[in-house]
Amino acid sequence: MLQSVPSSDELSDLVATTDRMRTAIEHVVTGRPELVRTTLAVLLAEGHLLLEDVPGVGKTTLAKALARTIDCSVGRVQFTPDLMPSDLTGVNIFRTQTNEFEFRPGPVFAHVVIGDEINRASPKTQSALLECMQEGQATVDGRTYRLPRPFFVVATQNPVEMEGTYPLPEAQRDRFMARLTVGYPSVESELDMLDLQESSDPLAGLQAVTDAAHVARLIDVTRRLYASPAVKRYVVDLVGATRNEPGLRLGASPRAAIQLLRAAKGIAAIDGRDHVLPDDVQQLAASVLAHRLLPSTESRLSGRSTESIVASLVESVPLPAAGPAPTAATTATAGVAGTRRAI
Template structure:
């Protein structure tokens, strides 16, 4: 692999990134109490070069998870509070006239950071939401005919409140499909909630976090994860899971090939986080309920019956036989 100066750069060894992953995970779990699975899923999303949608009720730690992950990495971080009057240029940037030089200059917006924290993304209007599409998928921003490259690594962690409908705009299907995963934090266990009172009652533990890795180390880890082996039988299993959603009687629109690629990247990252250089079917079984449901559209009769996409995915995982060798 060549660098920007034309020299060859050796692809990092997968075993060398284990220390970095453990340090980040330990740093975040020290603040987000009782949610090791959600922390690991956030780390998997980062390493899979994806974006994370955290959907849950207020006060359960959605923003804290995003902030803790951002502060654990020495990189550029930007936070956007989405509101109904937020303009697309407030996110992507704007070209302005400079009296000093007599030229038009581009002033980048918060989307040019390594980690972008978007609070209450469903409060923004459709135009602002659509402004994120190109940056999340292509990792570029086009303004006034000029295309600007975004930083590497690049990840959007967006939160939304599912119970508050007034003043919100539901994310369209195309926007949801750009998120690698959608997770929920959930209420903590009683003992974990008591520990939260002890540790967060007097000080802001997130502000006390110190970076344990930098952007270059994360970029190396992302590069190394591409070497994680995926056997042909496992790849066929991933495809079978996605194709089964399209044939499910309750589904109007099933998982697309983009979803298959997202599941593959997530499985590779999960294997690396677990210390393996190969993917196993259990990786797909664990990640499918987080990668696939938000990409499905159910038939109207299924929605009226109170069914949800998660149960469809769980049904598919139970019904598709996994490779045993």
């Protein structure tokens, strides 16, 4: 049985909560409203986020600010070459008093896990996150433990300083719903930042505006948003186009199509809509797809990035035809095609 789309009260609660979160985060991460908006969309879509940029632009600050806005458990991991998988998932400790092993959970047993410089850990340690991120569980010494819900991994990496790093393998990158770059702030935003942090740390005064249980309910509301067959076909066509693009030697996986649709629902929910538009898909296409793709040798030599390839595919893949007017049964088929194309 299909679930009903969210009620107006549920959507109003979601919009009000995410607005409070955005206001709180933007008090710390100034001048980047779209970055914050997309981050919250990934959270609502129950995905994971990879922040990639040069040092000092606020990657870890964004992750910390998001965690502070939710009254929940937070795990912080500083990835280093000598970090072991058990340092993430936890270990069994033998207690002589009881002659039994006691499981001591690692930092992944938290609602929000902040992984700093994830590409500094060895592939062996990186792979410990695969099961956690995909299945919401961790297996230690043959026993499986469920992770809390929501479970949101925000990882950062530095694409410039490559000495002593291990590039994320394709399977690991595919577990991240989106990859975002923070970028340098505008002159005005940087001046505001200097004023704001001249005498105090704005993170210290950040208060939680919601809790983990409430976020889990908002995730369930987001999943119930309506996506028409035409929009779903558009997602599949867009993802399928990456597999036939001569500028790529590896296209996007079926997991990418699933996560692109979920992320689009997250954006639609933040905008207060109970249905997904192709616009939502287009806005997130580069963030969700680009890091999963491998460019061909010709593309690399010509300096053509996977982001530019995705942008050209968004322009070339036809939009779905407009659907019928909304009815009480569907509540949302109006506008499933949309008329505006994201730039």
